[in-house]
Amino acid sequence: MASVRSALLYSATSKYSMRLLGLISTMVLARLLTPSEIGTFAIASSIVMLLTEFRMLGAGVYLIREKVLNNDKIRSALGLTVLISWGLGMAIAGSSPWVSKFYQMPEITTLFIILSISFFLAPYISIPTSLLSRDLKYRQIMIIQMSAAIANFISSVLLVIMGYSFYSLAWGRSIASTVQLLAVLWYRPRNIPWRPSFRNMKSVAKVGIYSSTANILKKSQTTAPDLVIGKMGTTSQVGMFSRGMGFVDFLSQSIEMGISPVALPYLSSVRRQGGDVLMAYTKAALLIGSLTWPVLAVASLTSFPAIRLFFGDQWDAAAPIAAILAYWALFRSVHSLSPPLFLTTGKEAWLVAKEAITFIVFILGIILSYRYGLEAVAWSLVFSAIFNMVLTSWVLKYCIQLNIVPFIRAMLPNIVLTAICWAVTCIIDLFVNFDQSDPVFSIAIVALVLPPVWLLTVMVLNHDIYQEIKNLVLKKRRSIIY
Template structure:
C-alpha cells in the first residue's frame, strides 16, 4: 500500500498544483473578459470538449488495465489513438463554419481552427503518461501538469493584454499542449513510441468505444446546459451558468483530480490480485466523499461571497446557480468511481448504458426547465442527481453484487460531517453577513473555522480518513526529527 500512498501524494501535488494555477487563470480572465466574451468561448470549447473524449478512444485506460503488456500492444494503442485523434482534429477544423452559422457567432470558426491543434499532439502525450500511471509513477505527471499549467497562465494573460480577447483562451490551450509534449519528450522517465501500428487494433477499439463513449456522455451532462442555453438563450446567459457550474465543478474537480488518476490502477491491481474489489470501491468512495461532501455543502451555502471574492460582483447572478450545482455534485459524486470499477471488471458496456440514460434525462430536464430561468435549470439537476444515484446503485447491485444498504451505511459518517459543516457555515452568516460588500470577511471566517470543525468531526466519529491523516502526520514528524 505504500506504493499507492506515494502515487496519491505525487498525483495530488500534480493535480492540485495545476488546479491552483488554473484558478488563478480563471480569476484573472473573469476580470479581463466580459460574460459575453467568455460565453462565446464556452460554446466553442463545449463542442470541442465533446469530441475530445474520443481522441484517445480509451487507449490509455486499456494500457493501464491490461494484465500483460507488449511493445506491439503499446504501438497498436498509439496507432489507434493517432487515427482517431487526427481524424477528429481534421473534423474540428473543417466544421467550424457550420457550427458558427448554427449559433450565428462568427468567431467560433476561428476558435475551432485553433482548438483543433490539440488533437494532433495528444497521442504522443497520452501513451507515455498511461505507461507511467500503470506503474504508479506519477512524478512525470506532476512535471507535465505543472509545466502545462504555468504555460497556459502566462500565455493567457499575455495574449489577452495584446488584444486577442477570447482567442487568447484557445491559443493558451495550444501552448499548454505543446509544452506538455516537450516535457514528455525530454523526460528520462517516459518511454517514447513514435512508430504507431495500425494492424489488429480491433480489441483496443472495442474497449475504447465503450470507454470513450461513456466518458463523452458523462462529460456531456455538464456541457448540455451550455449548448441548450446557447441556442435557446444568449451568450451572456451561457457565461453566467457556465461560471456558476464551473466554480463548484472546479472545487469538486480539484479534490477528485488528486485521487482519480490512481483509482483505476488501484482497482485493476486489486482485481489482478483477486482481492475484494467492492470493498476497495466502497473504501475509495468513503475516503474521498469525506472531503468533498463537506466542501460542496459549504460552497452551496456560501456561494455568493465566494464567487464575489474570486470573480467579482459582476458574476453575482451565478451564485444561485452555483448553490444548486454544488448540491447536485454531492449526489453525483456518490458513485463517481463507478466507471473505474466497471472498467476494472471488464463491464464497459454497462458503463455506456448508464451514461446514456443520464445524458438523455439531463437534456430533457434542461429543455423543460429553461423557460423558467437559469435557476430552474440548475434546480432540475437535483432531480438528475437522484436519478443517477438510483440507476448506478441498481446496476452495481445486479451486475457486481454490491450490497446497497451496506454501501450507503458506510457513507453515513460523511453525511453527518457534511451537516455539521453546513450548520457551522450557516451560523457564520449571522455573524458575518454573506451579502456584505467585503466578501473577504465571510470567506476568511469560513476558511479559519471550517477546517477545525471538519477535522474535529472526523476524529470524533473515528473516521478511517482520520486514521490516514494520523499516519501521515506521524510519518512527517518522524522524518523531520
C-alpha cells in the same frame, strides 16, 4: 501499497497545483473578459472538450489495464489514437463553418481551427503519459502537467492583454499542448515505440469504445448546458451559467482529481492480486466523500461572497446558480469512482448504458426547464444527479453485486459530517450575513471556523479519514526523527 500512496501524493500535488493555477488564471481572466466573451469561448470549447474524451478511444485505459504489455500492443494503441485523434482534428477544423452558422457566431470558425491543433499532438502525448501512469510514475506526470498549465496561464493572460479577446484562451490551450509534448519527449519511458501500427486494434478499440463513450456522456454534464443555453439563449447567459458551473466544478474536481487518476490503477491492482474490489471501492468512496460532501454543502451557502471575491461583482448573478449546482455536484460525487470500478471488472457496457440513460434525463431537464430561467435549469441538474445516484447504485448491485444497505451504512459518517458542517455554516451566516458583509471577511470567517469543526467531527466519529491523517502524521514524524 507504498507505491500507491506515493503515486497518490504526486497525483494530488499535481492536480491541486494545477487547480490553484487554474483558479488564479480564472480570477484574472474573469476581470479582463466580459460574460459575453467568456460565453462565446465556452460554446466552442464545450464541443471540442467532448470530442477530446473520444480522441484516445480508451487507449490509455487499455494500456493501464492490460496484464501483459509489449511493443506491438503499444504501437497498436498508438495507431488507433492517431487515426481517431487526427480524424477528429480534421473534422473539427472542417466543420467549423457549419457550427458557426448553427449558432450564428462567425467567431467559432477561428476558435475551432485553433483548438483543433491539440488533436494532432495528442497521440504522442497521451500514449507515453498512459505508460507512465501504468507504472505509477506520477512525479514525471506532475512535471509534465504543471509545465503545460503554466504555459497556458502565461500565454492566455498575455494575449488577452494584447487585445486578442477570447481567441487568447484557444491559443493558450494550443501552446500548452505544445509544451506538454516537449515535456513528454523528455520524460518518456525508455524504448517506447514511436511508429504506429494499424494492426490488431480491435482489442484496444473494444475497451475504448465503451470507456470513451461513457466519459463523453459524463463530461457532457458540465458542457451540455453551455451548448443548449447557447442555442436557446444568449452568450451572456452562457457565460453566467458557465461561471456558476465552473465554480462548483472547481471545488469538487479539486478534491476528486487528485484521487481519480490513481483509482483505475489501484482497483486494477487490487483485482489482479485477488483482493476485494468492492471493499476497496467502498472505502475509497468514503474517504473522498468525507472531503467532497462537506465542501460542497458549505459552498451552497457561501457562493455569493466566494464568487464576488474570486471573480468580481459583474458575476454576482452566477451566485444563486452556483448555490443550487453545489447540491448537483454533491449527489453526483457519491459514485464518482464508479467508472474505474466498471472498467476494472470488465462491465464497460453497463457503464455506457447507465451514462446514456442519465444523459437523456439530463438534456430533457435542461430543455424543459430553460423557459423558467437559469436557476430552474440548475434545479433540473440536481434532479438528474439524484436520478443518476439511484441508477448507479442499482446497476452496481445488479452487475457487480455491491450490497446497497452496507454501502449506505458505510456512508453514514459522511452524512453526519456534512450535516454538521452545513449547520455550522448556517449559524455563521446568521451572525455575518454573507450577502451583505465584505466577501473577504465572510470567506475568512468560514475558512477559520470550518476546518477545526471538520477535524473535530472526524475525530469524534473516528472516521476512516482521521485514521489516514494519523498515519500520515506518524509517518512524517518518523521521517523527521530518522
